[in-house]
Amino acid sequence: MLLIHCPYCQEERPETEFRHGGEAHIARPTNIADISDEEFEAYFFIRSNEKGVTFERWRHAHGCGRFFNAARHTVTDKFIKVYKAGEPKPTLAELGLESGESQ
Amino acid sequence: MSGAYRIAGKGRLTPARQARFSFDGKFYTGLEGDTVASALLAHGVHLMGRSFKYHRPRGPISAGSEEPNALINVARDATREQPNVRATVQEIFEGLKTNSQNRWPSLEYDIGAVNNLGAPFFSAGFYYKTFMWPKAAWKHVYEPFIRAAAGLGVAPKEADTDHYANRYAHCDVLIVGAGIAGLSAALAAAQTGASVIICDEQPEVGGALHYEAGTTVDGMPGFEWAQKTAQKLAAMDNVRLLTRTTAFGYYAQNFISLTERITDHQAMVEKSAPRERLWQVRAKRVILATGAIERHMVFDGNDRPGILLASAARTYLNHYGVAVGKKVGVYTAHDSAYEAAFDLKRAGVEIPAIVDTREKPGDAVMAEAAALGIKVLTGHAVIKTSGRLRVTSMTVGRSTKGTTTKYEIDALIMSAGWTPSVHLFSQSRGKLTWDADNARFVPGTHAQDCLAVGACNGTDGLANTVEEALGAGELMARAAGAAADAEKLSLNTETAFEWTGGMVGASEGAGPDTVAKAFIDFQNDVCAKDIRLAVREGMRSIEHIKRFTTNGMASDQGKLSNMHGLAIAAEALGKDIPEVGLTTFRAPYTPVTFGTIINHARGSLFDPTRKTPMHDQEAALGAVFEDVGQWKRAWFFPRAGEDMHAAVNRECKTVRETVGMFDASTLGKIEVVGPDAAKFLDLMYTNAWDSLKPGRAKYGIMLREDGFIYDDGVVGRLAEDRFHVTTTTGGAPRVLQHMEDYLQTEFPHLKVWLTSTSEQWATVAIQGPKAREVIAPIVDDQDISNEGLPFMSVVECKVLGGVPARLFRMTFAGELGYEINVPADFGPALWDALYERVEAAGGCAYGTETMHVLRAEKGYIIVGQDTDGTVTPYDAGLGWTVSKKKTDFVGIRGLKRPDLVAEGRKQLVGLKTRNPKVVLEEGAQIVADPNQAKPMTMIGHVTSSYWSEHLGSSIALAVVVDGHKRKGETLYIPMEKETIAVEVTDTVFVDKEGSRINV
Numbered sequence A: 001m002l003l004i005h006c007p008y009c010q011e012e013r014p015e016t017e018f019r020h021g022g023e024a025h026i027a028r029p030t031n032i033a034d035i036s037d038e039e040f041e042a043y044f045f046i047r048s049n050e051k052g053v054t055f056e057r058w059r060h061a062h063g064c065g066r067f068f069n070a071a072r073h074t075v076t077d078k079f080i081k082v083y084k085a086g087e088p089k090p091t092l093a094e095l096g097l098e099s100g101e102s103q
Numbered sequence B: 001m002s003g004a005y006r007i008a009g010k011g012r013l014t015p016a017r018q019a020r021f022s023f024d025g026k027f028y029t030g031l032e033g034d035t036v037a038s039a040l041l042a043h044g045v046h047l048m049g050r051s052f053k054y055h056r057p058r059g060p061i062s063a064g065s066e067e068p069n070a071l072i073n074v075a076r077d078a079t080r081e082q083p084n085v086r087a088t089v090q091e092i093f094e095g096l097k098t099n100s101q102n103r104w105p106s107l108e109y110d111i112g113a114v115n116n117l118g119a120p121f122f123s124a125g126f127y128y129k130t131f132m133w134p135k136a137a138w139k140h141v142y143e144p145f146i147r148a149a150a151g152l153g154v155a156p157k158e159a160d161t162d163h164y165a166n167r168y169a170h171c172d173v174l175i176v177g178a179g180i181a182g183l184s185a186a187l188a189a190a191q192t193g194a195s196v197i198i199c200d201e202q203p204e205v206g207g208a209l210h211y212e213a214g215t216t217v218d219g220m221p222g223f224e225w226a227q228k229t230a231q232k233l234a235a236m237d238n239v240r241l242l243t244r245t246t247a248f249g250y251y252a253q254n255f256i257s258l259t260e261r262i263t264d265h266q267a268m269v270e271k272s273a274p275r276e277r278l279w280q281v282r283a284k285r286v287i288l289a290t291g292a293i294e295r296h297m298v299f300d301g302n303d304r305p306g307i308l309l310a311s312a313a314r315t316y317l318n319h320y321g322v323a324v325g326k327k328v329g330v331y332t333a334h335d336s337a338y339e340a341a342f343d344l345k346r347a348g349v350e351i352p353a354i355v356d357t358r359e360k361p362g363d364a365v366m367a368e369a370a371a372l373g374i375k376v377l378t379g380h381a382v383i384k385t386s387g388r389l390r391v392t393s394m395t396v397g398r399s400t401k402g403t404t405t406k407y408e409i410d411a412l413i414m415s416a417g418w419t420p421s422v423h424l425f426s427q428s429r430g431k432l433t434w435d436a437d438n439a440r441f442v443p444g445t446h447a448q449d450c451l452a453v454g455a456c457n458g459t460d461g462l463a464n465t466v467e468e469a470l471g472a473g474e475l476m477a478r479a480a481g482a483a484a485d486a487e488k489l490s491l492n493t494e495t496a497f498e499w500t501g502g503m504v505g506a507s508e509g510a511g512p513d514t515v516a517k518a519f520i521d522f523q524n525d526v527c528a529k530d531i532r533l534a535v536r537e538g539m540r541s542i543e544h545i546k547r548f549t550t551n552g553m554a555s556d557q558g559k560l561s562n563m564h565g566l567a568i569a570a571e572a573l574g575k576d577i578p579e580v581g582l583t584t585f586r587a588p589y590t591p592v593t594f595g596t597i598i599n600h601a602r603g604s605l606f607d608p609t610r611k612t613p614m615h616d617q618e619a620a621l622g623a624v625f626e627d628v629g630q631w632k633r634a635w636f637f638p639r640a641g642e643d644m645h646a647a648v649n650r651e652c653k654t655v656r657e658t659v660g661m662f663d664a665s666t667l668g669k670i671e672v673v674g675p676d677a678a679k680f681l682d683l684m685y686t687n688a689w690d691s692l693k694p695g696r697a698k699y700g701i702m703l704r705e706d707g708f709i710y711d712d713g714v715v716g717r718l719a720e721d722r723f724h725v726t727t728t729t730g731g732a733p734r735v736l737q738h739m740e741d742y743l744q745t746e747f748p749h750l751k752v753w754l755t756s757t758s759e760q761w762a763t764v765a766i767q768g769p770k771a772r773e774v775i776a777p778i779v780d781d782q783d784i785s786n787e788g789l790p791f792m793s794v795v796e797c798k799v800l801g802g803v804p805a806r807l808f809r810m811t812f813a814g815e816l817g818y819e820i821n822v823p824a825d826f827g828p829a830l831w832d833a834l835y836e837r838v839e840a841a842g843g844c845a846y847g848t849e850t851m852h853v854l855r856a857e858k859g860y861i862i863v864g865q866d867t868d869g870t871v872t873p874y875d876a877g878l879g880w881t882v883s884k885k886k887t888d889f890v891g892i893r894g895l896k897r898p899d900l901v902a903e904g905r906k907q908l909v910g911l912k913t914r915n916p917k918v919v920l921e922e923g924a925q926i927v928a929d930p931n932q933a934k935p936m937t938m939i940g941h942v943t944s945s946y947w948s949e950h951l952g953s954s955i956a957l958a959v960v961v962d963g964h965k966r967k968g969e970t971l972y973i974p975m976e977k978e979t980i981a982v983e984v985t986d987t988v989f990v991d992k993e994g995s996r997i998n999v
Ligand SMILES: [Zn+2]
Pocket: A006, A007, A008, A009, A010, A060, A063, A064, A065, A066
């Protein structure tokens, strides 16, 4: 069981309190009704599925209820950073990683 | 008394403390502290089991948890019985009953051993190849035969009456293994003030010191030092010492699972005592001191009872005081077997010869062998052995062929060297590196905050081990934040010999491929030739070779078989060992009982049970309940003499003719509040909410972004800024999650608050022509006439003389209907008051089954039954719920996807059977032409099907390709015994114009 730090509660809590919410930083198009099939495919179906650092959403479902984002390494399961919803996606350099190290 | 092979003055057990136990119905006397294996060996019994595939007679090869052969059934009574227990681990106690397995009629005469004669047929991959064809034979011939013959042991038939405990623990340093390395690390860590947990799978600490007779630590015999150290550690407040406790799984973030065996060794078990305790430990730092496991030699006939690992023979002698034989042969490629031979010789056991594959064993052991007068044959191999139920001879020759000599023996001990126990390190996702000089894998790059010390780290020599462990203990404690002053520890150690040598793979004596039974994996009966066969048949990956041969599978998990199998595969593939790579080490390290894993989560504690506030009232009325998710819902209310069918028919009839009441409390409810509440619901539902007036309600459909129906329910607008949203019973949590997701991450600018109120309201539905007269007297000061409270309205009012309520005029039955919500605590009072009125009006309570029939008669869908996650509102005939004016809602773009607007979609329709008495099966497949060739083209399936007492016929809903265009067509449902003709109809079977509702 993972321990996850909730950036709102400022606490490390067990994984069972959280619910995974899929890949982060995929914004819903504001003109969604008008986008092309290709744009809809890219928005709704295509995910990066990284081996390495992945940016993903979590919800502290059995805690504060808030959605937040995390950078996690999919091989080691290590959380590199958690940050609040709406904050920009950190660069690898900001995560203390060289580009290429994400693999 | 305790056995002819018990050597006076040897071992650490007390001769006066005896215990009697049985094995295969025969009674034996052992000593307290014996395992079943040591106690039987003391009586000269080596034969303890039969192998899995060939049913070969087998005895214990080891003295520990790596044992592949001596698997027995242990029973306390009928409900507390366990198969596949290692005789080398199970401690004896007075009255213990044990039995051998995998044999019939007896261990000595086993019919299944014909598998052994047919061994060529049972070669590697035999399951995959032999039973491929013909198909029918698999079902009728092969599978029944394999089912009968396969499997080790027999699962107990009765439910386990033991109970199991569970604890979570946090510590600074967790140390796995309490041999000299683990104990040293614990000493160093504990004196810094760090909180320490140290565990060991054995009944007492010591690890290798169990058999290391010539070792002293701090001037004490090693084993004695270990016990004193354990006492010292156990007395410290910051240390928890757990014996009989196996660390079996190493998970992310230093989360380690331990299983503590509490009562399995006790003759008298306290009723309150748990049998086992699962520890889930979160450690800041972990030290692995899991030691090493000795490897066997791979040669023809290396599996006969009486053939053991050298260290096991030393353990039996030095700890249990038992000699494994009177004339013991030795076959080795490593110095450690010499020490076993020396110990046995000094205890009076005859050693006919030490056969060593090496030309140059260690000088020290050679000198000692000479001093003790033991013959050493260097550069020799054991070519074969004989003896049916016990080894009786070994045949020895020069490695390079030539003359052979046969030695009469009654036991043979062996050592090919030591394999570091890297299981947990590997489970932690640490990377192993290949130590070519010593032909072993050792911990390399760490993935987690852990260190390996001692033999499991490939550290050789006692002094090196202690120094490394002391350093690691302090380092890890400091890293975890321990700050107390502590002096630098050191321990003086002395040991008789430093070992050299070791080999992996088949030795010279493995013999020719066709006949030799040179076992690598004893439990799975995998021989050297099987590995070579796997390579010949095209397996290249070690993972494929493992699965093809079953090498290292089941409980072995690479303990004994791994390195030999790998070395032989590498040789056959012409590659280096690290190039071939290791198979994955998986948890659990040793088998863990289901009881420990399931723990408290069984029976009523398996899953929470949710009951509505009116549960007791319904039970008192004789309700039969059904499980809906975690809810117990009243299914139907049978009266005397009624079966389910009769009760449901009566309930349906009563609702349509007079009135019925129904507990709808399980419906999900979400309070949506705020200035932007309507705007938010406009985005979440296909419908338009802005135009809905306060006091009115509407049926809403919620989609996912892909355009498929996600949930549905009635939403009432209580005020401009307040909505009472209902969801399906099962959908409440995910609908709230779905709403929160959009509110927090896509539409955070909207001022809306969402609150789950599912449990806050008790809800009773009153449906039927007499609904209004039933509720009238209990509603305070509220006009409930058709004009005052028209269909699809909601009002906040009082009921029962002052109880606040939300009164909906709505129906899921197609009748004049109301749903009354009151605070949950008032649910029983509301139910009682209504029931009295309903009964007086000639009505009844009805359950979920009647609710389903009534709604199906009206064509109202159940999300998840009539839809399956690929159904759009248009498919379901609910296109009218989709607002044409809105420019955005979740699913608006998905609905326009090419596949969703194309022809040929499955659409919801009604079905009427040609014979109205025939009720279709839900899930049945529908075809257009029943005479077409098989496999037929299936064009849909039945989603809901009931007997309608009101109509006197069956009714059904179904999804059918282009169903909306097929109304009036005849379709067919081929069943096992008959083909049923059906007519495609509208989905509404009762009161198409809604005249029963608007009254
Ligand atoms: Zn939180």
